[in-house]
Amino acid sequence: MEQSWRQAKGLFAALMSAPLVWLVFFFFVPLGIVWLYSFGENRGLIDIAFTGTWSNYAKALEPLYLGIFAKSLWVAALTTFLCVVIGFPVALAITFAPDKWKPWLLLLVMLPFWTNLLIRTYALIAVLRSEGYVNQTYQFLWNNASGLMTLIGLQPLGTFQPLELLYNNFAVVLGLVYVHLPFMILPLYSTLDRLDRSLLEASLDLGAGHIRTMFSIVIPLAGAGIASGVLITFIPALGAYLTPDLLGGTDSQMIANVIESQFKRANNWPFGAALCFILVYLTFIGIAIQGLLDSSAKKRGMA
Amino acid sequence: MTSSRTHASRRSLLQGLGAAAVGISFGGLSACSQGASSSGGEGNKLNFYNWDTYIGTNTLSDFKKAAGIDVNMSLFATNDELFAKMKTGNSGFDVIVPSNDFVERLSQADLLLPLDHAKLPNLKNIDPAFLDVAYDPGRKWSAPYTWLVLGIGYRKSKMPAGFKPDSWKYLFDSDQFKGRIAVLSEAGDMIRLGAKYLGHSVNGLDQATIDKVTEMLIKQKPNIKAFHSDDGDKMLLAKDVDLVLEYNGDIAQAKAEDDDIDFIIPKEGSQLNSDNWCIPKDSARPENAHRFINYMMDAQASKHIFETILYPTTNAAGKALMPDSYKNNPIIFPSAEELARCEYAAFDASKAQVYEDAMTRIKAA
Numbered sequence: 001m002e003q004s005w006r007q008a009k010g011l012f013a014a015l016m017s018a019p020l021v022w023l024v025f026f027f028f029v030p031l032g033i034v035w036l037y038s039f040g041e042n043r044g045l046i047d048i049a050f051t052g053t054w055s056n057y058a059k060a061l062e063p064l065y066l067g068i069f070a071k072s073l074w075v076a077a078l079t080t081f082l083c084v085v086i087g088f089p090v091a092l093a094i095t096f097a098p099d100k101w102k103p104w105l106l107l108l109v110m111l112p113f114w115t116n117l118l119i120r121t122y123a124l125i126a127v128l129r130s131e132g133y134v135n136q137t138y139q140f141l142w143n144n145a146s147g148l149m150t151l152i153g154l155q156p157l158g159t160f161q162p163l164e165l166l167y168n169n170f171a172v173v174l175g176l177v178y179v180h181l182p183f184m185i186l187p188l189y190s191t192l193d194r195l196d197r198s199l200l201e202a203s204l205d206l207g208a209g210h211i212r213t214m215f216s217i218v219i220p221l222a223g224a225g226i227a228s229g230v231l232i233t234f235i236p237a238l239g240a241y242l243t244p245d246l247l248g249g250t251d252s253q254m255i256a257n258v259i260e261s262q263f264k265r266a267n268n269w270p271f272g273a274a275l276c277f278i279l280v281y282l283t284f285i286g287i288a289i290q291g292l293l294d295s296s297a298k299k300r301g302m303a
Numbered sequence: 304m305t306s307s308r309t310h311a312s313r314r315s316l317l318q319g320l321g322a323a324a325v326g327i328s329f330g331g332l333s334a335c336s337q338g339a340s341s342s343g344g345e346g347n348k349l350n351f352y353n354w355d356t357y358i359g360t361n362t363l364s365d366f367k368k369a370a371g372i373d374v375n376m377s378l379f380a381t382n383d384e385l386f387a388k389m390k391t392g393n394s395g396f397d398v399i400v401p402s403n404d405f406v407e408r409l410s411q412a413d414l415l416l417p418l419d420h421a422k423l424p425n426l427k428n429i430d431p432a433f434l435d436v437a438y439d440p441g442r443k444w445s446a447p448y449t450w451l452v453l454g455i456g457y458r459k460s461k462m463p464a465g466f467k468p469d470s471w472k473y474l475f476d477s478d479q480f481k482g483r484i485a486v487l488s489e490a491g492d493m494i495r496l497g498a499k500y501l502g503h504s505v506n507g508l509d510q511a512t513i514d515k516v517t518e519m520l521i522k523q524k525p526n527i528k529a530f531h532s533d534d535g536d537k538m539l540l541a542k543d544v545d546l547v548l549e550y551n552g553d554i555a556q557a558k559a560e561d562d563d564i565d566f567i568i569p570k571e572g573s574q575l576n577s578d579n580w581c582i583p584k585d586s587a588r589p590e591n592a593h594r595f596i597n598y599m600m601d602a603q604a605s606k607h608i609f610e611t612i613l614y615p616t617t618n619a620a621g622k623a624l625m626p627d628s629y630k631n632n633p634i635i636f637p638s639a640e641e642l643a644r645c646e647y648a649a650f651d652a653s654k655a656q657v658y659e660d661a662m663t664r665i666k667a668a
Contacts, residue, residue, distance in 0.1 A: 045412040045652060046390050064660075068667050130543050164482075166543070167529040245532065250524045253666040264383035265490060266659035 038273035048269060056274035065258070065275065072255040073282075075169070075244075076237035079176040083184040083233045084226065086177070091188035092218075095195070109185050117179060121246050124175055128165040128247075135162040171247040172254075176237050183236070184229040191225025192218070223297055227290050235283050255279060345588040349595055351376045352385065352396040354578070359608035366598050372591050389414045389583055396583055397592040400448060403438040403577045407650035410444045416582040417443050422593040425600035428620035433577070438647055445579035446596050447617035449552075452575050452637065452645055453487075453496065454568040456536060456554035461545040471500035471569045474527075474548055476519055481526045483545040485538050488530035490662035491655070493520065495574055495648055496548070505574050505648045510657070517661045521668040530666070539564055550576070552614040555634040566634045572644030577617070 038056055040048040059065070094105045112120060127133045139160050146157040165171060195218065203213040219226070241256035248254075255275065262272030351363075355378045359365075363374045377396070379385045382405040388394045389409060401409055409415050420426060423446060426434070433447040455468050461483070462468065474484055475497055487493055495505040497516035528544050535547030536557040547554075554566040580596040582589055598604055605621030615635050616622050622630050629635060 045408060064664055064667055068663070071667075129541055131541060249529055250527050251666060251668070253663070257666075258663055261490070261659050261663070264381065264387075266656045267383075267386075268656050268659075 034273045037269050038277050040270040056271045060274045068255050076234050079237040080234045082177045087184035091185050095192040109182050130162045167249040172244045172252045175243040175247045180233045183232045187229040188225045191222045231290050345591050347372045349374045349591045350396045352399045359611045397586040397588045399581050400578050404650040406445045406579050407438050414584050415444045416584050423597045425597045428618050430619040433617040445581045448578045449614040450577040451550040451552050453573045456539050456547045456549045456566050458545045460563050469570050475500050478526045480546050484527045485529045485531045485535050485544040486548040488532050490658040494658045500571050505646050520665045551634050568641045575645045575647045
């Protein structure tokens with residue numbers, strides 16, 4: 001009784017029209033306008049003339065901006081890598097947790113989403129700053145250890161120096177990992193949860209150890225989940241704006257911060273738009289690579 | 304710019320949420336208003352676009368009692384946001400509060416309505432020093448509200464004995480306070496003040512000077528802990544840093560919380576800023592807008608506002624009514640001699656991009 005959409009074209013069109021109109025008017029049209037801006041030039045304070053110039057792209061490809069793109073790519077890649085390393089064991093642990101715990105564990109993973117990103121970032125500032133919770137705890141331990149050492153007749157530890165945790169690249173990567181970890185754990189979990197357990201048992205029965213089973217069976221089978229987790233973490237991390245702005249130090253500027261300054265203070269929308277589109281193209285490339293990996297994985301699966 | 308400085312978290316909250324502005328309706332029960340005297344044809348309404356926490360607690364309801372006009376206040380967080388709204392037109396706002404350089408920018412872009420001084424008799428309350436200013440000669444486009452000056456906020460107990468950081472050198476060109484310095488991330492302010500340190504005016508900078516300042520700041524970068532987005536007072540209070548480039552109003556508030564903090568205008572001079580009342584060109588209610596601005600310059604109304612916001616006032620009559628702790632506060636009101644070394648930064652359309660590129664270079668270095 002299954003009916004193909006071809007037999008119900010009217011219904012299909014009716015169902016599709018609303019999201020399609022939405023997509024066109026609120027996504028493609030604005031994006032198209034930004035794309036046009038990227039070929040424009042400022043005329044006076046308000047107007048932008050669409051002259052078809054490539055000068056904005058030429059400027060965006062200057063070493064200064066390429067360097068910032070490279071730095072953003074590096075920070076996003078590091079963030080994604082750390083998310084995989086931390087997220088995979090967590091997702092695996094949730095998969096193997098008792099059924100009645102699973103919803104609660106997943107809830108814990110998603111809990112941070114209940115609070116606005118900005119509030120979470122400010123909370124991190126409170127944790128990391130010179131007199132923040134980490135340094136307070138560290139100082140408490142330091143002083144006690146120091147006291148203990150004098151007690152047993154050793155030299156005290158010297159004066160306490162707070163850890164430099166905030167306003168540097170470490171803080172930016174920490175903030176990005178913290179924010180994006182759920183995006184990695186959830187797709188990983190959904191893949192791992194559907195994994196056929198009998199394959200793992202087979203592997204173990206046939207003499208492979210746990211580690212070998214993990215690397216030869218679990219990780220290849222979870223490839224699709226890892227790929228989508230990587231993509232969904234990497235892309236927003238690449239365009240991160242708030243985290244480097246609030247947690248970063250003097251050299252933590254990422255490309256989104258430059259785009260913001262071009263749209264706002266520099267009042268140069270055309271150049272900002274060109275930078276935006278380079279970022280969009282980079283994203284497309286990322287998605288294309290994932291698509292290629294996906295299809296080659298499928299081919300391998302069929303072979 | 305000004306109000307957001309003291310409330311960086313709220314400002315950024317709005318940005319974080321992507322909200323251009325949050326409309327807050329004050330006494331939105333316009334239907335129940337006593338409908339006292341309201342100007343002909345404009346109704347008894349006014350749309351007011353203001354900085355966050357930049358008005359007296361009861362000012363809007365007092366104005367409603369006095370003039371029978373309901374004020375609907377929305378908030379903006381940066382001048383750029385305000386400019387973007389004005390640029391697209393039909394914003395619906397009747398009164399806005401741009402900073403001095405944006406008064407110039409908006410008037411040059413032909414987005415402001417000239418003020419009718421006959422409808423603003425309370426201009427007589429304003430300190431004459433603020434009436435004829437370089438950014439708006441004769442006050443054609445704007446009426447004065449607040450003013451501010453940039454300087455160095457510092458923690459007294461962390462300075463060597465008897466030492467005051469009385470030069471921009473300690474922020475821009477010295478490793479004496481390595482890792483304990485925070486400066487503004489605002490490109491224009493940084494380049495201009497760097498030039499001021501090197502003995503130039505904040506205006507009319509040539510490319511050679513800008514490059515020199517850029518090199519100096521790149522060299523200084525290892526000594527700087529952070530480029531703060533107008534929350535240097537918070538960093539100073541939290542003891543993250545010991546020296547910050549900040550506005551006097553913010554440091555005055557920080558000092559009220561922690562007396563170990565002080566403020567100094569460096570000997571090389573500094574940059575003044577001022578926020579102003581303006582009427583957008585396409586305002587539908589210019590009559591009401593004039594009445595509102597005039598009321599804001601009333602001595603009693605002004606006193607009430609500045610009791611709440613604690614920024615330096617331009618209103619001499621209102622200032623006279625304020626307590627000594629405010630009007631004799633050397634941070635809020637630096638000496639005339641110190642102020643004589645300070646200037647307003649004129650708006651220069653050709654420079655915004657140059658400053659921004661220089662700052663991008665500094666941050667990427």
